Amino acid sequence: MPLISLDDDDNTLGMLRESANALAERIDGAQVMRSRRAGKSDLDRSVWTAMAEAGWLGLLLPEELGGLQLGSRELVVLCESLGRGLLTEPYVQLAVFSGALLMGADHGANTSALAGGLVDGSRIVTTLWQTERGARAELKATEKDGEVLLNGCAGLVSAAQSASDYLVLAQSDGDSVLVHLPADTGGIGVSLRASVDDAQLGSVDLDGCSVPSGNVLARGHKVETALVRAIETNRLAIAAELAGIASKALEATVDYTRERIQFGKPIASFQAIQHRLVDMWSDAEFACSAVTDATEKLGEPDSAAASQAVLAAKARAGDAAIGITRRAIQLHGAMGFTDECDIGLYMKRAINLNATLGQPEELRLQYLATERAA
């Protein structure tokens, strides 16, 4: 079945894949989703701890911040495995996105402490930067007399309830600032809405929250650069996870249609079914090769080509995962429509990821605009 295929001379990727698969074997991702839904929880602590123990939360962070200092290649292999194993904790939002912002910040004591906690799982660090509709949030930082006052509303926040710390992307006098806001600060209001993939998305109101000025982790150009990088890395990670979902959902459907007997034969013996499965396989193949291409280009000097390739990869993998899981449900028949059958959970997860940081249409138009501007 289709896999992201990267050069792996010393088998580090192979070992990473093995350890991720081993964890996915041990944890029933579908059950975690169902119990998270029942408990209206935004994070499963035991899975998160297991991820921390495996070292994954600091995968990209430099050693000086307590991370493993690995790169995009390792990231995509891990995220592909998370997708395949239906491990749906907000890894990309917390470890990758918040992690990328910390990497781009000034590496002072505050940043180091946050990064250390992020890596060992003792702190849940999420970022406030979007509105409920996905635009850039207008969060205001007022700096005065050694303190920073934060005001505004952010939406689409992963682990908003579980968070121990927020990173706030705010504007201070027309300048971007990245501010560390401990979750126990006064003036924070959190409300939750269920997400399609059985977690919760938070809206966070900041009403004059006060932190010391030392909590400003970065400002100006540095913040914007870190944000661009965080978005790009996240899109790549999500593309890989979507490719994993696509491939795994295909596999499950192949298995199911081989076993399901109607008219005295496995339904996978019917040409109408076979051709659909082949088209699903083809979509998964293309998703994996697009992610492979983007990952390889990120390792080359031409950063414009790499950015284009990341857009292409997320668009392709999103369409593939959505299209494959949708057809997978059809081919599972009525079983596919039940909550008991895991295939629908793959679809729900795919919908969430596909909608995160740009749906395919938007990404393609961005790709085209860049191409035509060049």
Added chain:
Amino acid sequence: MQQQDWNALSDDEFRGIFREWVDANCPSHLRFMRKQRPVFDEVAEWYHALAEKGWLSPVWPQEHGGMGLDAAKHIVYVEEWARLGCPRIPDHGIGLTGPLLIEFGTDEQKANFLPKILSGEHVWCQGYSEPNAGSDLASLRTSAVSDGDDYIVNGQKIWTTLAHCANWILLLVRTTKDDNKRQNGITVMLVDMTTPGVVVRPIANLRGEADFCEVFFENVRVPAKNVVGAVDQGWALAKSVLGHERIFLGAPSRPEYALKRLEMLAEDRGAFDDPAFRSRYARLLLDLNDLGSAFEKFAKILREGGQLGAEVSVLKIFCSELYQRITEETLAVAGEEARYYDDLPVGDNEVDAMNLYLDSRAPTIFGGSNEIQRNILAKAVLRLP
């Protein structure tokens, strides 16, 4: 002709050498021909120039007059060829008969036939499909009956590309009838098309060209020494010749060319001002980009010395269907002008919208229809019952 060891060069070095010579020597009036399959006489000067340089046959071993390129260098050869818009030459001798004889032919057959392919004296065509044996090739019925030192061939072939400019045909015939396994009893033979009893009738295609034909055989006498490999064992031979070349059925050059034409037309007719068009165009552009990524995945397997599995036909399916979607969009952009058969004026240039639209109908059918490709993938890759 003494050849150097091309495979010892890096891909980039080889690309530079190959590109420079081809660009200097491929006649400009033959570049980017609208005809996909020119007949031999139309491209003879290019054929002979390549032959003289020793670059006509990229893959044959050097001892037989080829360049002896490995798969990676062959990909470079094909890419540059397409990039520079060189015309396709009648290549059944180079790509089909030659490799078959090199692998399965007798020394006498090799000595007799290979040089004549390189010199252009023998122009080959491929006699496989029959009126009732297309996708189901094993049901072929053209018969060859032993008669002394000869075989007597009777029957009909169809969709025989460029048969009207060929003088030899690589023929699949039935020598034994085996109802239990129809793949048994098929034999490969080399047939001189000037033999009495061979009649070729060109078939006009949708583009008004006759690039394929019917070929009739009535009591055609073929010397038994022209059988390739063992009698009745031809099926495996016929299937074996397509090795890494299968990747080229999915090479992005056709859709790439078509997308450039679409962009020219769209630019000129103001279609990029239309958000709906931009959205459709962006999808096609990304499809082409991602076809490149998928192609690269398989090319990499070859570069690392690996073999291609059945998976590679995914490229053929995607590439041929993308080509169609691009040409369909081109007609949509043409609007009422899609009523014209002739090329559409675009500034000082022309866009062959209808030509491409019609041309793109073929690749989903030839080389194993896309439906057959899907059947094969279902069995060979997904292992479906």
